[in-house]
Amino acid sequence: xxxxxxxxxYGLMALKYLAEHPEIIALSAKDVAxxxxxxxxxxAKILQQLxxxxxxxxxxxxxxxxxxxxxxxxxSAFEVIHAIDxxxxxxxxxxxxxxxxxxxxCTIKEPLARVNxxxxxxxxxxxxxxxxxxxxxxxxxxxxxxxxxxxL
Amino acid sequence: xxxxxxxxxYGLMALKYLAEHPEIIALSAKDVAxxxxxxxxxxAKILQQLxxxxxxxxxxxxxxxxxxxxxxxxxSAFEVIHAIDxxxxxxxxxxxxxxxxxxxxCTIKEPLARVNxxxxxxxxxxxxxxxxxxxxxxxxxxxxxxxxxxxL
DNA sequence: CAGTATACGACCGTTTCTGTCGGCTTTACA
DNA sequence: TGTAAAGCCGACAGAAACGGTCGTATACTG
Ligand code: SF4
Ligand code: SF4
Numbered sequence: 569x570x571x572x573x574x575x576x577x578y579g580l581m582a583l584k585y586l587a588e589h590p591e592i593i594a595l596s597a598k599d600v601a602x603x604x605x606x607x608x609x610x611x612a613k614i615l616q617q618l619x620x621x622x623x624x625x626x627x628x629x630x631x632x633x634x635x636x637x638x639x640x641x642x643x644s645a646f647e648v649i650h651a652i653d654x655x656x657x658x659x660x661x662x663x664x665x666x667x668x669x670x671x672x673x674c675t676i677k678e679p680l681a682r683v684n685x686x687x688x689x690x691x692x693x694x695x696x697x698x699x700x701x702x703x704x705x706x707x708x709x710x711x712x713x714x715x716x717x718x719x720l
Numbered sequence: 721x722x723x724x725x726x727x728x729x730y731g732l733m734a735l736k737y738l739a740e741h742p743e744i745i746a747l748s749a750k751d752v753a754x755x756x757x758x759x760x761x762x763x764a765k766i767l768q769q770l771x772x773x774x775x776x777x778x779x780x781x782x783x784x785x786x787x788x789x790x791x792x793x794x795x796s797a798f799e800v801i802h803a804i805d806x807x808x809x810x811x812x813x814x815x816x817x818x819x820x821x822x823x824x825x826c827t828i829k830e831p832l833a834r835v836n837x838x839x840x841x842x843x844x845x846x847x848x849x850x851x852x853x854x855x856x857x858x859x860x861x862x863x864x865x866x867x868x869x870x871x872l
Numbered sequence: 873c874a875g876t877a878t879a880c881g882a883c884c885g886t887t888t889c890t891g892t893c894g895g896c897t898t899t900a901c902a
Numbered sequence: 903t904g905t906a907a908a909g910c911c912g913a914c915a916g917a918a919a920c921g922g923t924c925g926t927a928t929a930c931t932g
Contacts, residue, residue, distance in 0.1 A: 569728060569805040569920095570839075572832075573721040573889065574812060574820070581828050596908060605822045610891055616910060628909040629899020645835075653721040660726060668726070670757045676733050679851045680724075683797075687722075687839055699831045721889095726921065748877065762922055768879060780878045781930025879928070889918075897910070902903100 576652045578606050579614050580699065583623070583648060587640035587700045594633030614652060621651035640700060646691035656691075658684045728804045730758050731766050732851060735775070735800060739792035739852045746785030766804060773803035792852060798843035808843075810836045 582600045589595065597615050601608035615634050618624045623643055624634045636643065650656055659680050661667045671677060734752045741747065749767050753760035767786050770776045775795055776786045788795065802808055811832050813819045823829060 569725040569801065570722050570808065570810060571812065572810050575890080576721060577811060577820075577828075577832075580832075581826065584828055594908095598908085604825050607891060609893080612909075613891095613911090619909090626909060627899080628897075628907090629901095630907045631900065632898085632908045634909090649721065656722065658722060658724050659729060660723065668729075673756050674733065676729075676736055676851055680729075680732075683842070683846065686842055690835070690838055690842070694835060699828055725919090750877085759922060761924080764878075765880085765922095771878090778878060779930080780876085780928075782876050782932075784877050784930070786878090873932100875931085877928100877930080880926085881924105882926105883924080884922090885920105886922100887918105887920075889916105891914100891916085893912105893914080895911090897908100899908080900906090902905090 570658065572649065573653055575614050576649045578611055579618060579648050579652050580645060581606070582611060582615060583636070583643065583696045584699045586634065586636050587696050594627050594631065594635050596633040599633065618648070618651050623647060623651055640697040641695050643696045644692045645694040646688060649691065656688055658687065722810065724801065725805055727766050728801045730763055731770060731800050731804050732797060734763060734767060735788070735795065735848045736851045738786065738788050739848045746779050746783065746787050748785035751785065770800070770803050775799060775803055792849040793847050795848045796844045797846040798840060801843065808840055810839065
């Protein structure tokens with residue numbers, strides 16, 4: 569429950585690693601996987617997903633690899649999670665096609681939807697750059713709370 | 721990923737239902753289950769867990785059932801989730817005994833731990849009462865953000 | 873005692889997650 | 903031009919988590 573998948577976890581690690589090595593034009597999936605001990609083939613698939621979602625740019629062939637598509641400050645944790653695990657919902661009522669069949673009688677879906685938005689807001693306010701810095705990312709999230717409040 | 725289990729979901733619904741009917745001394749698991757269409761036996765087990773965790777008081781026998789152990793305002797969504805799904809962690813590194821084996825090399829666990837605390841704070845600031853009222857619970861969560869910030 | 877309700881544990885089918893494999897395409901460079 | 907290094911893609915299998923059921927024991931009411 570309320571747990572990040574390891575894929576998302578790995579994705580964040582990889583992006584952070586890329587953010588920390590801007591001098592290198594392209595890092596291969598294997599490079600990153602070796603750096604942390606992540607299963608190489610799995611990470612490869614994750615990076616491909618991130619590429620499809622426009623968060624990374626890829627370059628095939630020798631000396632190829634991946635690079636951030638935007639500045640690390642412009643990539644939020646929310647985008648990464650969304651790209652890897654799909655739409656972000658804390659409840660099951662919205663699971664695309666077949667949701668929770670007791671949605672009509674349910675009286676807490678609306679309150680929970682707002683909680684969902686709040687958490688999404690927290691995630692959106694955290695960038696890859698924040699992860700790379702030693703600063704506490706949660707702090708930034710809270711600084712942004714005021715902004716989030718307005719969007720409710 | 722980052723999804724409430726249905727058990728927790730059901731638990732919140734049940735507590736909200738109890739909060740809405742303070743005039744009735746005890747509601748049986750079946751009463752609540754029928755009201756929403758939740759599998760009765762499953763809900764029974766959930767309510768038992770909540771009782772063991774001290775959120776509910778139970779009474780066996782005829783006209784028995786469950787009642788809130790405290791005021792609805794004093795029970796947070798966080799407690800409910802914790803009681804049902806166990807410790808709240810968005811990462812896998814702390815999964816009790818055997819966590820993620822690459823914990824030592826991982827460089828994002830600390831930032832994520834702070835994100836974890838932030839989300840937990842949001843959940844803690846939402847009470848059953850908030851769910852029962854028509855008010856937007858997320859609003860309250862954000863009002864409490866300042867407090868959460870201090871606890872980081 | 874009979875009936876109603878909680879308490880508890882075992883169990884099982886389904887889904888989701890994690891990781892692997894094999895084959896294909898693109899590119900650099902010798 | 904050929905080969906090696908990389909990305910791209912789909913299928914698949916083992917493992918774990920989830921959702922739900924059943925049976926039985928226990929507690930309380932009247
Ligand atoms: S409808 Fe209610 S019960 Fe069903 S998933 Fe959404 S919140 Fe949970
Ligand atoms: S250690 Fe790093 S990779 Fe492993 S679970 Fe914790 S955050 Fe994710």
